[in-house]
Amino acid sequence: MSFRAYAAPAAGKELEPIQLERPSELGPFDVEILVECCGICHSDIHLIDNDWRISSYPLIPGHEVVGKIVRKGALVQNVKEGDRVGVGWQCASCLACEWCERGEEPACDHHVATCVGRPGGYAEYLLADSRFAFPIPEALPSESAAPLLCGGITVFTPLSRFASPSDRVGVIGIGGLGHLALQFARAMGCEVTAFSTSPSKEAEAKRLGAHHFVVSTDEKAMKALANSFDLILSTVTADLNWPMWLSLVRKHGRLQLVGASPGNISVPVMQLVGGQKTISGTIIGGRAGIRKMLAFAARHGVRAQAEVLPLDRVNEAVARVRANQARYRMVLKVQ
Numbered sequence: 001m002s003f004r005a006y007a008a009p010a011a012g013k014e015l016e017p018i019q020l021e022r023p024s025e026l027g028p029f030d031v032e033i034l035v036e037c038c039g040i041c042h043s044d045i046h047l048i049d050n051d052w053r054i055s056s057y058p059l060i061p062g063h064e065v066v067g068k069i070v071r072k073g074a075l076v077q078n079v080k081e082g083d084r085v086g087v088g089w090q091c092a093s094c095l096a097c098e099w100c101e102r103g104e105e106p107a108c109d110h111h112v113a114t115c116v117g118r119p120g121g122y123a124e125y126l127l128a129d130s131r132f133a134f135p136i137p138e139a140l141p142s143e144s145a146a147p148l149l150c151g152g153i154t155v156f157t158p159l160s161r162f163a164s165p166s167d168r169v170g171v172i173g174i175g176g177l178g179h180l181a182l183q184f185a186r187a188m189g190c191e192v193t194a195f196s197t198s199p200s201k202e203a204e205a206k207r208l209g210a211h212h213f214v215v216s217t218d219e220k221a222m223k224a225l226a227n228s229f230d231l232i233l234s235t236v237t238a239d240l241n242w243p244m245w246l247s248l249v250r251k252h253g254r255l256q257l258v259g260a261s262p263g264n265i266s267v268p269v270m271q272l273v274g275g276q277k278t279i280s281g282t283i284i285g286g287r288a289g290i291r292k293m294l295a296f297a298a299r300h301g302v303r304a305q306a307e308v309l310p311l312d313r314v315n316e317a318v319a320r321v322r323a324n325q326a327r328y329r330m331v332l333k334v335q
């Protein structure tokens with residue numbers, strides 16, 4: 001039986017409808033998911049554009065999926081038909097290596113990404129390894145849960161690892177990831193500052209959890225914040241003035257990158273040594289982290305603010321992300 005999906009036919013092109021065949025048999029640990037909705041992460045845009053030189057076409061993006069399990073392989077134990085589950089960026093790993101044993105599955109050499117070299121979630125059905133399909137807590141509506149599966153875990157990982165309650169945390173870029181970071185950091189007890197190039201986001205950033213809002217192009221306001229932050233989290237897609245951002249970090253503080261800025265970082269060594277500062281990066285989070293993050297979101301009211309459009313309006317939704325107009329995550333409604 002065939003089903004509908006949307007694919008980019010070549011780098012940078014608009015998506016077109018295509019038909020795919022459902023497999024007649026599933027692998028022993030696989031589940032087939034009837035997709036209810038799928039968030040549009042900026043990584044999907046990087047993939048459509050082949051920014052990372054790993055894309056192959058036709059490319060069906062989508063890695064923030066929530067849906068219902070309709071079939072499962074013979075050895076699947078953790079979920080059953082009818083369960084509402086979410087799948088994020090990673091949909092399989094070896095589950096046997098050192099990294100997998102440590103709960104750091106994203107570092108596994110056999111990491112499989114949900115929509116790289118295989119069809120992603122801008123589609124009616126998705127296949128995934130059941131061990132990477134996470135039950136969604138009842139308190140979370142599907143549209144506001146889907147973006148947690150990639151955007152949510154990507155900011156929850158460094159915040160839960162590096163931010164202590166009462167720490168001063170800055171979030172650069174109030175987009176899909178950033179608006180979730182504000183909510184998580186606030187719920188963790190931090191003093192939260194939103195840094196944005198979009199002054200129009202101030203009221204919503206504060207409603208989402210920011211104590212302070214700073215327009216990052218305001219040089220005077222930025223200078224006044226030198227040596228202020230325990231943790232600054234960059235979620236932006238662009239290259240920034242990294243030495244300037246590092247100057248806002250206080251001693252023993254950290255500039256943490258999760259946004260896929262394309263360029264290099266060059267900072268004076270003595271800014272790190274003398275200031276005893278750290279620059280680091282992370283990708284998504286492991287399976288245990290995703291479960292914790294979903295439970296935390298359910299308990300503390302962390303919800304993606306979703307702008308929902310039907311699957312067949314995917315190009316409009318992608319265009320809104322490209323133009324930085326999404327408030328704050330475009331989510332495709334599939335069923």
Ligand code: NAP
Nearest residue numbers: 042043173174175176177196197198236238259260283284
């Ligand atoms: P998004 O929704 O498009 O948000 C990015 C935000 O960055 C924008 O809303 C904007 O915020 C800011 N921004 C955009 N262009 C900028 C520029 N030229 N200068 C300064 N700020 C700019 O994207 P997203 O889905 O949150 O993803 C953000 C990045 O994280 C992407 O590169 C994505 O690939 C990456 N990512 C990484 C991981 C990981 O595992 N590490 C996981 C998911 C995504 P303001 O309007 O507030 O300035």
Ligand code: ZN
Nearest residue numbers: 041043150151
């Ligand atoms: Zn993503």
